[in-house]
Amino acid sequence: MTDLDILADEPRRAIWLVTLADVMLLLVGFFVFLEANRSLDGQQIAAGLREGFGVAAPAPMAVDATIVAGFARASAVVPANDTLAWARAATRDPRTIIRVTGGTDGSARDVDPATGSPAILAADRARAVATQLARAVPPARLAIDTRPGAGRSVQLNLAFAGEYP
Numbered sequence: 762m763t764d765l766d767i768l769a770d771e772p773r774r775a776i777w778l779v780t781l782a783d784v785m786l787l788l789v790g791f792f793v794f795l796e797a798n799r800s801l802d803g804q805q806i807a808a809g810l811r812e813g814f815g816v817a818a819p820a821p822m823a824v825d826a827t828i829v830a831g832f833a834r835a836s837a838v839v840p841a842n843d844t845l846a847w848a849r850a851a852t853r854d855p856r857t858i859i860r861v862t863g864g865t866d867g868s869a870r871d872v873d874p875a876t877g878s879p880a881i882l883a884a885d886r887a888r889a890v891a892t893q894l895a896r897a898v899p900p901a902r903l904a905i906d907t908r909p910g911a912g913r914s915v916q917l918n919l920a921f922a923g924e925y926p
Contacts, residue, residue, distance in 0.1 A: 825919040832913040837885035849897045851919045860904045860918040863887030864911030883907035890915040
């Protein structure tokens with residue numbers, strides 16, 4: 762009997778079975794890790810896992826949106842709107858934030874009169890609307906952003922930002 766005959770008679774396992782066993786062992790190890798660290802804060806564990814895998818914190822998830830439109834060209838004066846009632850109703854849940862995104866129409870005439878910059882005009886529009894919303898929403902729950910070329914409007918996005926600390 763040769764070496765090849767011995768190998769030919771030996772029973773073999775399917776390769777997928779070994780891979781499945783490895784996955785199951787990793788899952789058991791993960792759950793043992795979680796049970797052993799019950800006294801640790803879940804938020805700290807999640808942050809540590811994100812850091813270990815090089816993943817940034819999750820972005821807020823959009824839930825609802827509205828637009829403040831009707832800005833005059835090259836102006837940041839807020840037109841009449843009913844966003845305060847929307848903002849009060851939208852932020853009843855303390856886990857939400859409102860992202861205020863100012864925009865311009867992208868034309869050469871829709872720019873900040875003092876600097877000639879569309880980005881500054883978009884930021885001024887966003888700040889003007891955020892100032893109006895600050896009467897109904899705590900300022901810490903407002904985030905300001907700009908998007909020149911998105912139209913002469915300010916977009917308000919209600920976002921779920923995670924569990925309240």
